[in-house]
Amino acid sequence: MGAALALQSNLEYGSHSISNVSEVRLKMAFVQEFKDHRDRFSLLMLDPGEIYFEDFSVNLIPTDVSPTETEERKSRGRLKVCSKSLVFDPQDTSQPLIKFPFQRCDKIIEHEQALIARQTTNAIAIHCKQIVEMKADNMISPFKFKQNRTNFIFELNYCKSEDFLATACQLLRASTLPTLDHDSMIAAIVFSRQNRVPFDTSRLDNLFEKIVLETTAERIMPLVVNPGRILLTSDRLYFQPFNNVENVPVMKFKLTDIKFILKRRFLQQHVGIEIYCSEASHRSDLYLALASEEERDKLYDDLISQESVKVVDTGQENMTYRWQTGQVSNFDYLMFLNSEADRSFNDLTQYPVMPWILADYCSTNLDLEEPLTYRDLSKPIGALSPERLQRFKDRYKEMPAPKFLYGSHYSTPGFVLYYLLRKAPEHALCLQNGKFDQPDRLFRSVKETWDNVLDLPSDVKELIPEFYMPEMADFLENRDNLQLGTRQDGSKVNDVDLPLWAEDTVDFCRKLRQAMESEHVSRNLHHWIDLIFGYKQKGEEAEKADNVFYYLTYEGAIDLKNISNPEERASFRAQIMEFGQIPKQIFQKPHPVRFEKPEPEQTATESISNSENTTTENGIYETSNGFVEEKTCHVISDDSQTPSSKQSFREVIDRLAAQHSYKLHKDAVTALRISTDQKIIYSVSKDAHLKLYSIEDKHQLRSINICNMPLSSLAAMPDGNFVLVASWDNSLHLYSVDFGRVVDTIPAHDDAIAQLCWHNTEAALLATASWDSSVKVWSCSRTIDDRKKVDACCIAELEHETGVTCLDLTSDQASLVSGTKDGSVYFWDIQSQTVHRHSHSHVGNVNTVKFSPDDKLVASAGEDGYLRVVDILTGTEVFAKNTSQPLRCLAWVNDFLFVGDARGVVSVWDMVKVEPIASLQDHDNAVCSLEICQTSATVVCGHDDGKTVIWKPR
Structure with missing residues (x-):
């Protein structure tokens, strides 16, 4: 489950304007939290891995004035104790913060001389040879390192000097030790201090809250890690930091407000958990890293199990299919993949990565219809220049293992802050x-x-999401007037220079987003996904694609928790942060291609309607990515007399009602067909009977006992004179309507025939699936000869591991899909009689499989209650839905999938918008068979108790 990424941003790309930007609920830029903090001091001022413990109210006493002037000249502020330094934060914001690194301090002692007129001796003196000044005049600027020896005297306001010196001197001693001993001593100090800090239960909002779990964790923010105590109760999740650097002493999250909870990978370890309380947010409310994967999983499980936690079902397990059908924009889909791959705005080592889309930054006008305008998305950024790539390959050949092509990565903290310097200068300084x-x-x-x-x-760096978000375009502007220096050519670094085709920063980002959503990118984006998130990410395919990076960037390269040497572990942590991290691999197979937008369709009836000035079926709608497109409605028939000729199929579905029902069979109705003239319903059942029913007269026309075994499937010949029936007696039976009897029987299999599939085409093929673990493909005539025989010849026999329960043929009869008793789905090439792909898609019987009308997808449904859709070209599952009910039958009409289940319900799914749109139920017994006639807008359901229900539009 991913975070909610489909953000309505009120962007009007077509008119080149943005409305209501201030109302966009986008907690995306990590810098906002630090800008909102009233305290000038932040953890960004500390060294990597440094811990802030506590602070003291102090007065900085000037040493160059007489005692009588001391009271007037002293500077009030807070002296902060950190694991590697002391930091003085004066109240007067015109004065700089002063940092005293312990390694640059000679001594920290109690000051015993009279300081002021009151003759107090509650003071300490810091003798140092270097200080660091920060934020002078409250301006963000490079730190000033002053090397001269200086003495600083601080008067402690509310505590005794020995209370301060106990910790400060201990940390000072630690700074003189070798690195390994220093880190061990600091770890011992941290452990001791944190164990002495219990959770402050007075901070609970409700005294009746039941405590579920208490543990420690680190809050993860960009370049910052802040430890604290976690308390989970029956009502809330609390985070109490071990220091006072946060805006509040305890962060509180109502469980009822939590929308998403995601497990995360942090520094190549599966110890992270990210919590979102807003559905329209790219940035989480809390990102935690726990001590181990077991502790993380314990917190996750306890959170999920609370009754108050109602995690939002976003349907994002089907995001790939939604993207394929155009319901999700390219940008939103890439944001989703980043989240699935553990990329987070809270972690600069795994910041969301976006591709360079455009290759034209010189033209005056940007032509998005010209292919040369775009970057080649099938290649990694390092392989776009043939000459440079060849140099990389030459070096690669001579390199000892582990080899790599690119010594740098496409996403590192340094590259992220390279782009965000003007928006996050404090992070860049850190x-x-x-x-x-x-x-x-x-x-x-x-x-x-x-x-x-x-x-x-x-x-070889790629881009970051902000480039494609016009509402975040100010990251390209130097709004804080940062003094960024002068280049060698004499030019001053200020705002980012934009291409000539961009009017301003907002227009620049808007046009990048338009390029991102273009047809060219939509057709090629899957190639880049293969490189970053997919099967070309590592291994042999990565080598073929020239996509090999330094080994430490890959997940699983090292296991930090099993490295006992602290120095070695710290070194690897630093390298992981510096070199970047490859996203978690999401796809093991080629990523599916996005479906092309259909051309506007119009039937003859619609043309007539338009000429009569009636409302057309084509409308204008706005997609989730903000672009206005033409919406095509699929009309059922060209017959102007049909009730649905002037309305979309969706409208027909909304008006379906159970018009009539009858019960002719004594057992489950296993298959149904409607005659080509739409007057007769053919049905077979487990009661071994074939029934013919008149739709117009509403009575039974024929009842034939085909054999002594249940019947499983049927096919009605186009002329209406013959019906082919499959039976559990292993045979196919040809029934003549004119003669009223079975005129031919074909022994087809060694066990029951579960289903037959027959297409009425020039090269007619009949396929039969059997419990004998085989599928047979027969070449047969489209008509029955004078001998009343089926002219069929078995041309292929496809063997399976277990009994076959269902099958379907593509419209061109080149491919076949089959489902088995063990939950497997097979994709076959009929001509070569080979399996293209095989997946274990279900648990238990696969009850039905169906190709989509365009043969690009196949849907399967099983006894396990899962409905799954697979992209045929790549074999990638793009849709999965657990209905919690055994599913028995499917019918796919246009963009709508009808699903019959064990409760007697037929659910109708819009497979473009990927959402259920209707539920048909007139009977409680399981729906075992479905037949849909488009021209008459008729839906016929066969039930487990022998009842048949006819649905028509009201």
Whole structure:
């Protein structure tokens, strides 16, 4: 289950304007949280891995004034104790914050001299040889490192000096130790302090809350990890940090507000959990990393099991199918894949990654209809330049294992902050040790950056989502007037230079988004997905695709929890953060292609209607990605006399009602057919009888006992004179309507025939499925000869591991799908008699399989209650739905799938919008068979008790 990614952003791409941007509910940019924080101090000012413990109210005493002036000149503030430094945060925001690294301190002692007129001695002195000044005049700018020896005296306001010195001196001693001993001592201090901090139960909102779980975890934010205590109760989830750096002492989340809970991978370990309380948010409300996978799973299971937690069912398990049918935009689908692959806005080492789409940053006008405007999405960014790729390959040949083509990655914290420098300068300073990068290396021009990723040997970075979000376009502007320096050519680094075809930053991002949603990208995006999230991500396919990165970027390359050496573990952690991480692999097979948008269709009846100035069936609608498109409605028939000729099939479905029912059979109705003249219903049953029923006169025309065994399937010949029936007696029986008897019997299998499938085409093929574990394909005439014999010849026998229960043929009769008793679904090529693909799709019987009308998809339904849809070209499952009821039969008409279940319900699914739109039920017994006549808009259901129900539009 992924986060809710289909965001309604009120973007009017066609008119090149944005409305209600301020109302867009997009908690996406991680920098907002830090900008909203009133305290100037943040964890970004500390070294990587440094922990903030506590702070003290102090006065900084000037040492260069007389005692009588001290009271007037002293500076009030907070002295913060961290694992590697002390930080003084003055109340006067014009004064800089001062950082005292322990490694640069000579000593921290109690100051015993008279400080002020009151002669207090409750003070400490810091003797240091280097300090770091930050945020002078409350401006974000590079840190100032001052190397001269200085003494600082702080008066403690509310505690004794020995209380402060006990911790500070211990940390000072730790800083003098070798790295391994230092880290061990700090870990011991942290463990001891955190164990002494219980959860403050006075912070509970309700005294009657039942405590379910208490544990410790780290809150993950970009470049920041903050430890705290987790408390899960029957009503809320609490996070109490071990320090006071957060805006509130305890973060509280009502369980009823939680919409999504996702398991995450953090630093290549499966220890993360991300919690969303908003359905329209790309960024979570809380991202936690626990000590182990077991502890993470325990928290996850306990959360899910609470009655108050009502996780939203977004239907995102079917997002691939929704994307294929155009219900989900390319951008939203890539955001979904990023989330599924453990990419998160809270984790800069796994920030969501987006492709470079355009290759034209020079033209005055952007032509989105020109293929050369676009980047080749079938190649990784490092392989777009043949000359550079050849240099990579030459180096690869001479390299010892583990080999790699690209020494850098397409997504690292450094690359993310390269793009977001103007939006997140404090994060950039944190990553660059208090400095901005050299002006010539900063993100200054889109074209220059594109040229670099094509040419430079160490630059293969892709883009980030903000490029495709006009409402976030200000990341390209230097709104805070940051002093980013001057380049060697004398130009000052300010706003990002845009291509000539962009009017401004908003227009630039809007056009990138239009390119993202273009037909060209829609047809080719699956190639890039294969490289980043799919089967070309690693292994032999990655080598073939020139898509091999440094080994530490791949999941499973190392196991941090089993590395006992702290130095080695810290080194690997640093490398993982620096080199980036390959997304979790989602697809093991080629990703399905997006379906092409259908051309507008219009029937003859619609043309007449239009000429009479009546309302047409084609309308205008706005998709989830904001583009306005023409919507095509599929009309059932060209017959102007039919009740559905002037309305969409969807409208017909909405008006379906049970018109008539009858019960002719004594047992389950296993198959139904409607005659070509729409006057007769043919039905067979487990009672061994074939029945003919007049729809117009509403009475039985014939009742024939075919054999002594149940009948399973039938096919009515086009002329209406013959009916072919399959039976559990292993045979096919030809019934003559004119003669009123069985005129031919074909011993077809060694066990019961479960289903037959026959297409009335020039090269007619008959396929039969049997419990003898085989499917036979027969070549047969479209007409019956004078001898009243079926002219059939077995041309293929397809063997299975177990009994075959169902089958279907494509319209061109080139391929066949079969389902078996053990839950397997097989895709066969009839000419070569080979299995293209085989999947274990269900548990227990596969009761029915059906090709979509365009033969691009196949649906299967089984006794396990699952409805599944598979893309035939790639074999990827694109849709799955657990209905919690055994499913017995399917019928696929246009874009609508009819599903009959064991409760007697026929559910109708719109397979374009991927949503159920109707539920037909007139009987409680299981629906065993379905027949749908498009021209008369008739739905016929055969039930388990022998009853047949006819549905027609009201």
